[in-house]
Amino acid sequence: MRKLVLAASIAAMTAGAAAAETVRMGTEGAYPPYNFINDAGEVDGFEREVGDAICAIANLDCVWVTNDWDSIIPNLVSGNYDTIIAGMSITDERDEVIDFTQEYFPPDPSAYMALAGASDDVVNGVVAAQTATIQAGYVASSGATVVEFSTPDETVAAVRSGEADAVLADFAFLADIVNESNGELIFVGDDVAIGGGIGVGVRESDAELKAALNAAIDQMKADGSLNALIAKWFDGREASY
Amino acid sequence: MEMCADPSSLEGINWWMCYLTTGKHQAFYASFGTVLLLLALTAPVVMVLGFSGAMARKSSIPPLRWLGMIYTNVVRGVPDIIFFLFVPIAMDQGIEYFRHRVKCPDVLEPIRQGNDFVVCTAAKMPLGSSPQWMHEAYGFSLALVAFALVFGAFAANTLYGGMNAVPRGQLETGEAFGMTQRQVFWRIQVPQMWVYALPGLTNLWMILIKATPLLFLLGVEDIVYWARELGGSKTSRFAYPHPDWRLYYFAFLLVFYLFMTWASEKVFARLTRKLSHGQATLGGEALKVTA
CATH class of the missing domain: 3.40.190.10 (Periplasmic binding protein-like II)
Known part of the structure; x- marks a missing residue:
């Protein structure tokens, strides 16, 4: 049947x-x-x-x-x-x-982005990531302090305002932002392969x-x-x- | 507009004219209408639910009284956000469940398959092939019901309090004239209770205005969603690149909400004055002296 x-x-x-x-x-x-x-x-x-x-x-x-x-x-x-x-x-x-x-x-590897002049140590500081992403999970397990935001744009805004030391996101998303920041934002640390x-x-x-x-x-x-x-x-x- | 065809060549006032009339901005402006429509439709439903709830609580029939008690106390006790997440999903799945039972009685697969909620195509609400505006109207209606249920419970309590605040002597006078309980309720208690209930209802209205951003939880794109979306920094992937402008968009919302509050205050002040006429309250006495 x-x-x-x-x-x-x-x-x-x-x-x-x-x-x-x-x-x-x-x-x-x-x-x-x-x-x-x-x-x-x-x-x-x-x-x-x-x-x-x-x-x-x-x-x-x-x-x-x-x-x-x-x-x-x-x-x-x-x-x-x-x-x-x-x-x-x-x-x-x-x-x-x-x-x-x-x-x-x-x-695609994920990358850390921070304000220009930041050292590579910021990846162990306060790191912003979008809620429920592989990056948020990775930061939480890497020993750094994770601050989560509901939209990708807010994670970037948090770095600009100094609320977070760095943001971890897909490289391709951050690339445009770094390129157009007039040198205010840079990639820091090593890229990480997750997901x-x-x-x-x-x-x-x-x-x-x-x-x-x-x-x-x-x-x-x-x-x-x-x-x-x-x-x-x-x-x-x-x-x- | 013709001149907006190539945004990168625009400058000054022309850039702003084109920027502020993009499709996305028009959606933002239209969402103010969505919010006002929600307020206009929710308020009367809240009053009906509130009045029924208050009457149920005063009822001499125990089951009706318990129902009124349960409604006002349970709904007021549950955090709004949980209620707004629960009610629309439960209603949506409930409606689809019944439609599935009626329209596809010969589908034997279970509706709950692991995490999935699967009903036959004909039972989808609205149908998968319906235009997007129907999906949005449906989401909006679910939101309206959720809002009305929550605020109706608060209104029921306020109106119940208002009914009980009418001085006992007023009701006794009615009884002495040989009125039935029903007549006393409708002719004496109800007309007099509004002035007592009004401060509470004013509060509710103000909270309702401020609660509309919860619409986005229910999938309706409201003014706060669009302000965040438009204000976020835009790279040159977009026709109108700009840095983080959320502050300005949110400032605009601030002005809008303050204007709504101001206009509501005016209306409620007039209403209070009108309802106080001839009342044995401080407000009513004051009117008598000045008149």
């Missing part, structure tokens, strides 16, 4: 595939160049383009929604949207709650969607379009796909 229902629902799925299925893409919208809300008020960035390309290949009708980073996983599992595409590294802890597709962005690559988060019960997304990412890796998008958004970075 169960098999019959399954077969019936698969038949229903494939029948519905002609009329594109609506998939709600959840993102944070505050982490350039991965994802941000542009001046027109729309979701923009590397992940917007990757997501739109995936949806075109998989013939999905995608709608973009933003959600606070803090509650981005709970709102996925309760069904407010169907994917998380928000620069989320694949980790074992997250994998227990949700599923990830294969990575669409390779593991895996970045994948699309889906509900554990959503196996079909996961398979469709994986197939689309496979295709983007094979035809080089993913590498092109990475080079476009991350200053000509060479990717290995």
